[in-house]
Amino acid sequence: MQIDILGIDLAKRVFQLHGADRQGRTVYAAKVMRAAFLETVRESRPRIVAMEACGSAHHWARCFRAMGIEVRLISPQYVTPFVKTNKNDRNDAQAIVEAASRPTMNFVTVKSVEQQDIQAVHRVRELLVQQRTALINQARGLLAERGVSIAQTRQAFKREVPKIMGTCEGEVTSVCQAMVLEISQQIHALEERIKHAETWLKSFMKQSALCRKIAAIDGVGTITATAMVASVGEAKEFKNGRHLSAWLGLVPRQHSSGGKSQLRGISKRGDKCLRALLVHGARSVLRYAVGKTDVQSRWLQDLIARRGYNCAAVALANKNARVIQALLSSDMPYRPSAATR
Known part of the structure; x- marks a missing residue:
């Protein structure tokens, strides 16, 4: 019995396995407890192990790669169409095998422990x-x-709360002040923990050449650079920058039929946190583009005049995503003049 692809429906305690040969015929099916999971997979000697990219998938993928087995991780949304009849662990494992067998299937890159x-x-x-x-x-x-109104910004809250704490005027009683003071102390403690997390990110930034390279891009700082490297690594699974931009949901959503192309708003696919970081970074660039005469600033000024501020921010985020993919997947350094030509 030679198993070509072994599909695994991951769980906490009980794992469902489904093996198929090169012709797609079922040659193996089993339900395995966690304690015997790795040994069972080792004994079955599959050529490929396929799993959904869900919780613990990257851990098991690293374990199987250490055994010399090829691993394919698939996004759960691409497995769902292959589930036949009712949904259960057995049918899910079989659907994973069928999805992994498709020649046009997109797979998720296995993340390292550092990522x-x-x-x-x-x-x-x-x-x-x-x-x-x-x-x-x-x-x-x-x-x-x-009856006390404070602006939504964090800076306004910090500025106004000490003034309110000074006096008990109107309906702002001592009890109300005590509760606001309690909340303010919790906010201060959270800010210290946020700074500690950002210190970790700065440490990762210093250790990673990839992070430092893409952080040279306007609109990409420490947080965005480390988040991108943690998610896509060297970005070699993307054919070009357009694929990374589409994966992040920064391209128009297409709804075409009958030879008529219809483009709508951005698709908003992929990781919304990464997309938000790129867009917010682009907004910071737009703030200082007014009055500048370099190529990128003139392009942004013209884009803002034609399409508006928000569209310009998304367009710059799209462009930065493409530049990031080019830098991560090659050894070339970032050249601002070439990027803004």
Whole structure:
């Protein structure tokens, strides 16, 4: 029995395995407990192991690669169309095999431990920022009920809260002040933890030549550079910059039929955090483009005049994504003059 592709439906304790030969015929099917999972796969000696790119998939992929087995990770959305009849573990494993057998299937690159470390710091930082925003909004809501209005920005909150804490005027009682003070202390603690996470990111930045190279691009800083490298690595799975830009959802969504091409708003596919970082970085560039005479600034000024500020920001984010793919997938250094020509 020679297994060409072994499809695995991952789980916490019980794994469903489905093996097929080169003709696609089922030659193996089993349900395996976690303790015997790796040994079972080693004994079956498959040529390829295919899995959905879900939780723990990159860990198991690294384990199988250490055994000398080729690994293919597939986005779950591309597996769903191959599930026949009812959804269960057996049918899911079979669908993974069929999806992995398609010659035009797009696969997910296996991440290294270092990449997942960077992603872990980004996820923790993102969570802390969300918690800080929630606390600020909670305090603003409490004060708004007492007739005190504070602007939405974090800087305005820091500026106005000390003034409110000084006196008990109107409906802002001592109890209300105590609650706002409690929230302010939690916000301060969160900001210290956010700074600690950003220190980790700066450390990753210093250690990675790829991060330093793409950080030279206007609109790409430490956070964006480390996030991109953590997600796409050397970006060699993308044929060109357009593919990376499309993967990030920065290209128009197409709805064409009958030979008529219809382009709509951007598709917003892929990782929304990466897309947001690139767009916000582009906005920072647009702020200082007014009055400049270099090639990129003139292009941006003309684009803003024709299509508006938001479209210009997305266009620059799209361009930066293409430049990032070219830099990550090659040894050439970043040349601003060539990038803005």
